[in-house]
Each structure stands twice: as C-alpha cells, then as structure tokens.
Amino acid sequence: MLKKQNIAVIGSGFGALSAAIRLVSQGHNVTIYEKLDKPGGRAYQYELNGFKFDGGPTVITAPHQYDELFELAGKKREDYLTFVPLDPFYRIFNGNGDHFNYWRDQDKTEQEIARFSPSDIQGYRIFLNKMNAIFEWFHPFTEKSFSTLFSFLRIFPYVFKTGTWRSMYSFASMHVKNDFIRKILSFHPLLIGGNPFDTPSIYGLIIGFEKEWGVHYCLGGTGAIVNALCRVFEDSGGTIKLNTEVSRLLIEKNRISGLCLANGSVVKTDSVVCNGDIAFCYKHLIPHENLPRALNLWLNNIQYSNSLVVIYFGTKKKYTDSRLSHHNLILGNDYKKFMKDVFSRKKMPRELGLYLHMPSATDPSIAPEGCESFYVLSLVPNLDGKIKWAEIIDDYTDKILNFLEENYLPDLKENIIVQHTVSPLHFASTLNSFKGAAFSIKPSMAQSGYFRPQVKSKWFKDLYFVGAGVHPGAGVPAVMASGKIAAADISEINQI
Numbered sequence: 001m002l003k004k005q006n007i008a009v010i011g012s013g014f015g016a017l018s019a020a021i022r023l024v025s026q027g028h029n030v031t032i033y034e035k036l037d038k039p040g041g042r043a044y045q046y047e048l049n050g051f052k053f054d055g056g057p058t059v060i061t062a063p064h065q066y067d068e069l070f071e072l073a074g075k076k077r078e079d080y081l082t083f084v085p086l087d088p089f090y091r092i093f094n095g096n097g098d099h100f101n102y103w104r105d106q107d108k109t110e111q112e113i114a115r116f117s118p119s120d121i122q123g124y125r126i127f128l129n130k131m132n133a134i135f136e137w138f139h140p141f142t143e144k145s146f147s148t149l150f151s152f153l154r155i156f157p158y159v160f161k162t163g164t165w166r167s168m169y170s171f172a173s174m175h176v177k178n179d180f181i182r183k184i185l186s187f188h189p190l191l192i193g194g195n196p197f198d199t200p201s202i203y204g205l206i207i208g209f210e211k212e213w214g215v216h217y218c219l220g221g222t223g224a225i226v227n228a229l230c231r232v233f234e235d236s237g238g239t240i241k242l243n244t245e246v247s248r249l250l251i252e253k254n255r256i257s258g259l260c261l262a263n264g265s266v267v268k269t270d271s272v273v274c275n276g277d278i279a280f281c282y283k284h285l286i287p288h289e290n291l292p293r294a295l296n297l298w299l300n301n302i303q304y305s306n307s308l309v310v311i312y313f314g315t316k317k318k319y320t321d322s323r324l325s326h327h328n329l330i331l332g333n334d335y336k337k338f339m340k341d342v343f344s345r346k347k348m349p350r351e352l353g354l355y356l357h358m359p360s361a362t363d364p365s366i367a368p369e370g371c372e373s374f375y376v377l378s379l380v381p382n383l384d385g386k387i388k389w390a391e392i393i394d395d396y397t398d399k400i401l402n403f404l405e406e407n408y409l410p411d412l413k414e415n416i417i418v419q420h421t422v423s424p425l426h427f428a429s430t431l432n433s434f435k436g437a438a439f440s441i442k443p444s445m446a447q448s449g450y451f452r453p454q455v456k457s458k459w460f461k462d463l464y465f466v467g468a469g470v471h472p473g474a475g476v477p478a479v480m481a482s483g484k485i486a487a488a489d490i491s492e493i494n495q496i
C-alpha cells in the first residue's frame, strides 16, 4: 500500500507538471508553488494586445507523453488539445539564404540533399540508420535513473562500437561531405543547449524522437498544453499557488522537511520536488553551511549551457508569402567560429545564429486577424561572458530585426505593433537560472547519464529534482521523463 504524502513541487515547468500529475494520481497531496503569475516556466505564454507568444518550447515531439498524463487522470488528451503534425519539420537557411526542407519522410529529405550534394545521399542513409539504432538503444535509458556508475558504464561498449562519443558534427562529417548538409544533420544539440561541435552524438537520439513520433504544433500554442495540464492536475485534486516564491528549504539533519515561502509562511512536507534550476536551488535555497564540501566542489565545476536573446513580435501584416515555414533555422557562414564564441569564448559573435518561429503560419488564432505572430531566438553566451546586457540589448535587438527585415521580412520594423524582448538576465532573474543558462547544465559526455545529477538528491533525503538540470536533460521530452522518474522513485520509496 502506498503511504499518502504531502508533497511540495517548486515551479511549474513541464518537468513539474509531469511529476505533479503522476503524484496526485497516485493519491498524494500535491501543491505546486510557482513564483511567476502564470505556470509553464520556460513555456510561459505571453499574451500581448491580442497576440499569444509561447515563451520557449515550440517543437513538440512524443505526444504519447502527454497522452499518458491525461490517461492517468482518466481523461483523453484529444478532448483538451489538438496536435497538428508539421512537415517539413524545419526549414534551414544557410548563410546565402538558400533553404533546405527537413522532412519526416526520408525520400523527400534525400531529394533536398540531392539539390545541394547528390553524392551525399548514400552517406545520409548510413547516418540515418545509425541514428535510428542509437534511438532504439538509448531511448530506454532516458526513462530511468542511472543509480550506479556500473549501470552507466554498461552503455560504453556500445558508445565505442558506434562512435557516438564523437561530436554530432564530427559524426555527421564521417558520413557526408557537403558542409551545409553536415550542419543540417548535426544541429539538434542546439535544441538542448549543446554545441554541435562538442556534444556527443548520443544526443542524436533527438533525431529518432522526431522520426518516430513526428514534430507537432498544439493549436493555441505550447501554452495551451500547459493550461490543459494544469486543469487536469487541479481537477485531480492538486493545488497550484502562483505568485508564490520558495525562499528556503527547511532541513532537519540531512532531510528536507519543508519550505519557507518568500511571504514568510512555512510549509511542512514529506517530500519536495524541485523544478527550479538545480544549481540555483543548492546555492540559494539551502544555507551554505548545510552544503557538503563535495557538493560545493561539484557546483563550482559544472559547465552551463548557452543563453538566448528572444524577441517576441507581432506584425500588422501577414507574411504568408515569405520564404518562411513554421520552424526556421537561419545559420551563418562562419558557423564553427560562431559556436566557439557562444559556447567556449563566451563573447558576442559577429554573425547571428537564429531560430525564427512563425506559428501563425499554422494557427491563425495565435494572432489578431490579418496579423502575424513571431519569435526570433538568438544564441548568445551565458552570463559567464560578462556581457553588459542592460546596456546592449536595444542595439542587439535592432541588429536582429534589421537582419530579418533585409533578408526575410520586408518592411518589418514599420509593421511591428507589439514587441517584447528577453535577454540572459531574464533567465537569471525571472526564472532563477544559474548564470542565465537557457538550458541549465550543458549536455557534454562528462555531464550526461550517471554524471548528470539524477532526480533523487544525492545529498539530501526527501529532495527530488525534475527538469533540464537532471538526467536525461533539457528539452520537453526529457524533462517530462524526469517527472516520470521522480514520481516512480517517490512512490517506490514509500511502498509499505
């Protein structure tokens, strides 16, 4: 029989919602404490003058993960949400403005490769077969913790056999010659805060996720998914407290026994699930004197992902006749140097590396009639870069909008009627992310699998983490999986 617990969940990102719905459906008393005025975390949806802008995730894969949560609550996802498959998944532009449609269908993608480099088709087939095998092999490991080093070391013979210790770009380069095609086959780490030139190609399993389950858009935006999951959670008996920041964790010996809220109240708990950034939690929610030396050492040595500047903008005219698709990646010519600047040198790159989201191409309800809704995301260094964001953000925003106007969206600036920009400072101060990292801990080999924090805290009893900073990593499918792992761990522990 399961012992009913009082569980506090800090934050309301996808990792939190995945854990909270499972825990409440297992019969626990679950309360979510969210510091912001709306749920979702990085998936916060801004509503400005009739436009809706998804703050973060837009590429939705693995719809079965959502289905599972609705089923646990005795409901059907289709009654709440409509997912629309997108094809092409992405339109990728090179530095000359030529574009490549990245389709789900292999033949169609091969036709695209043939336009740029017919001799690379054979290599692409081998690459794809290997990526499919990697997906088959590694996918099960994304749904459980690596509880021992041995459990992690077991994967290494396979990693060596398949060469997946190589970086994504190097792995792609083994199979295709054309540089644009190499970039196209290796960009996926960027979706989770990794540099294609040093992220191990195990993370190519994202390619498998997309091939297996497709890339989807949810009508009403990703915010509609967040709202539906919150409804399901509350209808199942859970409580959400918005505008409620957790300021401290209560510790008794080595156990987390409750929370102190910023408004001064104290909440006693049996377990705490922290969806806030793991480094921020250890550094700011637990008094320094309570941190073991080894934990401090670890905190001082972790490497963090890049950050982002994101401009949400709505135009008073439609751009349906433009060259753009729903998901657009705009890569520069000096790609390798760009990545080095963002990820290693941590200085502002000269070129831009952009993702441009145009959801109103699929869903007119996201913008007022006759208008178009966009967001453009620019990869930038995290706050280790010591860039004076408050001083440069206006000029940087202008640089991006000018670039888009000159190359993709004619007369853009005179047609913008609503605009909101966030810089790395937003990730640091609004979302409490250490160093303003947009994707938490960087996905390197030394910070993956067993070497990434697991959901169950190694240092404090009854403390669990869900979200981008723990195994299996950043990205919505991964953080949803961390919520699943946490709920299973909590209930197993209390099986009596």
Ligand SMILES: Cc1cc2nc3c(=O)[nH]c(=O)nc-3n(C[C@H](O)[C@H](O)[C@H](O)COP(=O)(O)OP(=O)(O)OC[C@H]3O[C@@H](n4cnc5c(N)ncnc54)[C@H](O)[C@@H]3O)c2cc1C
Pocket: 010, 011, 012, 013, 014, 015, 016, 033, 034, 035, 036, 039, 040, 041, 042, 043, 055, 056, 057, 058, 059, 060, 191, 192, 244, 245, 246, 247, 275, 276, 277, 308, 310, 377, 430, 431, 432, 438, 439, 466, 467, 468, 469, 473, 474, 475, 476, 477, 479
């Ligand atoms: C711009 C952008 C685009 C992205 N695009 C994609 C995409 O297309 N597809 C994809 O799969 N992934 C994407 N990602 C990555 C993905 O969004 C994240 O990895 C994922 O959403 C993170 O979820 P999480 O569970 O870690 O929680 P978060 O979303 O990080 O939420 C954490 C929550 O905790 C709250 N919190 C923190 N501290 C406290 C406290 N002390 N008290 C109370 N509340 C607190 C925060 O306010 C926040 O709401 C994107 C990320 C960004 C930034």
